[in-house]
Amino acid sequence: MQINVEFLALAQMAVSGGLMGMAYALVAYGFQLTHAAGKAVNFGQGELVMLGAFTGLSLSGCGLPYWAAVSGAMVVGAALGWFVERTAVRLALQQQNEGWVLLTIIVGLFGVSAAENIWGREDKPFPVPWPESSLDFFGISVTWQELVVAAGALGIMTLIELAKRYTMVGIAVQAVSADQDAAEVCGIRSRSAISLSWAVSGMAAAFAGTIIGPVTTVGPTMAAALTLKAFSVAVVAGLDSGFGLLLVGLALGATENISGFLLGSGWREAPGLIMLIVGLALRPQGLFGKKIIRKV
């Protein structure tokens, strides 16, 4: 009986961690989008999540219904994503140096400072239209909030993937990912395609903010650790892996919760980090990534 209770507690941890891990996967998906198009990622992606959450909060504070507030946050997120690409990434990639890493960090730093001054340093609750109660599946309780996070992440990723595969614009972006020069020869403006990827990535980040916000509360530092976790998910899954990052996101969320439970909350992130370093050493292209063939 004792064993059974402990097992149930662990399963509970794994399930709620895994459902939150879907949020990591969603932010990681944003990394994947920009990496595919322009071989760069936003080290300030967590700050976009935070800014998206604050925008959503302000809009619903103005009396807009939840869904309108979320849509508004997504529009702002897209604009911010485009802004980061334009100011921090484009020039550095043209000069072929690593300056973009620093510039995205710097733009994120400015974002945090702006948020502190516009919305204040305190954490704020994010009101939601669904009940606080939870559902019970075979003794494991799942809150509505966790279900919304998982369903929302999965839903938006599916929508973007469908758009990438079945619209002309999406196919053009894929062509740019495969070979920028060849795409340009075919009349595709690769700059616009890259900008678009960054805007969509920013939109996904802002959406992530509005679904994580109700769980973590909204504050300028809410996303400080998120960039690293999401980036871990993206790289361990492979930066070109598509839905592989859902599995890795689930696994990371579950591992964190369980290790926090077994080792103490300070050690929460340690096993995930060790797995990350070992995983990268064994499979640099990621668990689900394609092997790179060197051509000379």
Add this chain to the structure above:
Amino acid sequence: MFAGVSLGLRENTVERILRTAIFIGLAALPALWQGQYAIGLLTLMAVYGVLLIGLDTTVGYLGQINLAQAALFALGAYGTALAIGAGASLPLALAAGIAAALLPGAALALPALRLEGPQFALSTLSFATLTIIVLNECESVTNGALGLSITRPSLFSIPLNATSFYWLCLALLFGVWEASKMLFKSRFGLAIEALRDSPTATDALGIGTLRHKVLAFAWGSALAGLAGGLHTMNFEYLQPAAFGYDLMVMLLLGVVFGGRRSQWGAFLGAAVIAMLPNLLSNRTLFSFLVSFGCILTVVRPIRALLSHRVPVFREAAPAIAMALAVTLVFFVPNVEEWRKGIFALFLFAVVVGLPNGIAGALTATLHRWIRFTPLPLKPAAGGINSSRKSEGIALRLFGLCKSFGGMRAVENVTLEIGQGETLGLIGPNGSGKTTLVNLISGLYTPDGGTIEIAGKRPASGSLMSAFSAGAARTFQNLQPFFGLTALESILVCQQEGGESEAMGWLLAVGLEGKARVRCSELSYGDLRFLEIARALATRPRILMLDEPAAGMSKPDIVRLIDLISSIKRAGIPILLIEHHQDVVAELCDRVAVMDGGRLIALGTPNQVRRDPKVIEAYLGADNIARENMEVLPC
């Protein structure tokens, strides 16, 4: 523009004079700028100097974003603190700090340095996060978040006050600076420079990519440990929170701000990140700095507007950022709250406006004003005729296979190259010639079959192992070391011999007049010849030339034929992939023909030319009946 004055001085001498003057000035500074606070700040600058010189080895020289330096700094600090706690003397405590950073650093470097770009950045970031967790949680050793207090030990029973400790830090910075400079000027430094441009070429030419990367990272980690030890003794108090993400971003910015790949840059960056946050607490000075920065940045867009063109992003963005900062400083009531944002704008302007940092901008200015005297070149020695004679079978392939997915790129190839023989390898595009060379040189792992180079069997899929057996190659798509000069490109490939021998190889390929020209400025044809010289300088037992004449002009091709003939006369066996029929016909003893991954013919140029299978491969089956075969490549 004016041409600059020639002072008859070497750049090295000028640099050394300037540096010595600055260090004497810094050592004398405590006499003018007194107080505990000032000394503490100056010591912090010296400590950051050591730390940033270390960080620059990865961020600058290796060209990889390293986010672990703050954590290695922390490990060094804790190592020293614990050693002092156990009663160690000052040198021993510093050694403990170095070891505490060096060992985990090396353990991280081995897996992490196989990675590139974002993956490398991420693994160092994970290491950093993990280190802070361990320092926080292992309370029995580190006292957790509460922190550790220590007392600075005396040096050989001389007690150190703040000023003398500052002098010690300054002396160590000077030593580290000199050592780093020598290290990166040596062959080791050339190798680091080379592998940043082409890790494939550095492995194929036996320079050893991973080995050099790990050593460079280890050097950076050791400096982080040393800096950490000094930091502990400076503040006499440690807390894990001080070594987190904020410090790491600050260090990275320090290196970029100062200028990468330069000890001067690391030093200037250290001065900025040590002084700036403290100076910024003075409101008047802060406003003055931001206004001054704004004036500096608007010069370029205004100059662009005066010459009637719209300023580009690189010119306009810093000015916009600084204008925004000025607006915040003068028109926002709660400036204190915005300090982080203003700092970000400031950094943005610097990173975009000065991509080579302060040191880069200063060096460029200095070079515009003063023409330095270059070091004289040594006379050439050695050359092709000094090559070692090879004996026995140079290359033996048996049943070699390689496929990519469903595509059989090389299928069951069996081939031999004898003593001093030149074998031509021809075939239509996509027939598997380059893949075969990639297999022999160890870039690809064969799916089946064996490779024997000069009687040795290299480990499969290892460029270094194939090189050790005696293979050297050139690349169809050039793999030059753009950051090196022609002379340095040879020096870095030589296993033995010095500058005279390197000049000998340049003379052999006719590039002796361009010894000091950077590869990024050499013409395409020159780079092809330089690649051959590079391969020859490794003294190969088999030389593989992958389409050396591709893209060359007619006169260059004549030069190339002369060169290959002389290599042949020196007795070096050659595997030559080539499309130009005159080259193959003139140079090759035998010719092998590939098509669709298979070897379809092997014989003297004349035999192969008449082979119906070869004609079919090149011209299609309809043309077999044609008697005139002059279009054939040999």
